[in-house]
Amino acid sequence: MKTIFLLRHAKSSWDDPVERDFDRPLNARGRRAAETVGRYLRDQALAFDRVIASPAVRVIETLDGVEAGAGRRLGAGFDKRIYMASAPTLLDIVHETDAEAQTLLLVGHNPGLEDLIFLLTPEGSGTLRKEVDIKYPTATLAEMRFDVDGWEDIDEAGGTLTRFIRPRDLDPALGPDGT
Incomplete structure (x- = not known):
């Protein structure tokens, strides 16, 4: 069993x-959302064998x-390949x-992360996939499981x-209308 988390x-x-999109920092709401997701990881005892991230400033600050x-x-x-990567590049x-890692966390950008979910999960496979299709908001954590031995x-x-956990699922103040 292999598990991929996407953030x-x-x-x-x-x-x-x-000057460059690559250098854009987080805003105050983004910093609050990142810490909220971190508390969720702690509370759920989620850990990762390998974490690979885009080197963009907003990812580092996340x-x-x-x-x-x-x-x-x-x-x-x-x-650096994760910065604005397509789903095939992420794959x-x-x-x-x-090989020894069982869990992988990729931290990056849309539309690549969303497209990777669509690539790796069957169409019509449930409510969570429908939620991704509606929107993959910033600071959202997804989890996909695979019944395979090797990556x-x-x-x-x-x-x-x-799993598809949006910041607003953890704190309604982080929702689209801020309520």
Whole structure:
């Protein structure tokens, strides 16, 4: 059994004047959401054998917030291919994961993360997949499980989406209307 977790970066600031999209930081709501997700990881006792993240500023700051909320380091490695990656590129990274790892957390961007869920889970496979189809909000954590022995065996429509937790599910103040 192999398990992939996907975490989309938290809400970034469009008000901060940066030259490159890559350098956009989180806004205050994004920092709160990242810490909230970290507390969720702590409360659910979720741990990852391998964490691979985009090196974009908003992802690094998301990881900082998650780690603060979780009260522990995640030990992320960074791979520039994740920045704005397509689902096939993300799947290549999954296939390259160390054989001994059972759980993998990818931290990155949309639409790649959302598209990876659509690639790896069967169409019409449940309520959670329908929620992804509606929207994959910032700072949302998804989990897919695969009944395979090796990461290289993960293939299209072979997974089951077992978790889709949005910040607003954990704290309604982090919802779209802020209530």
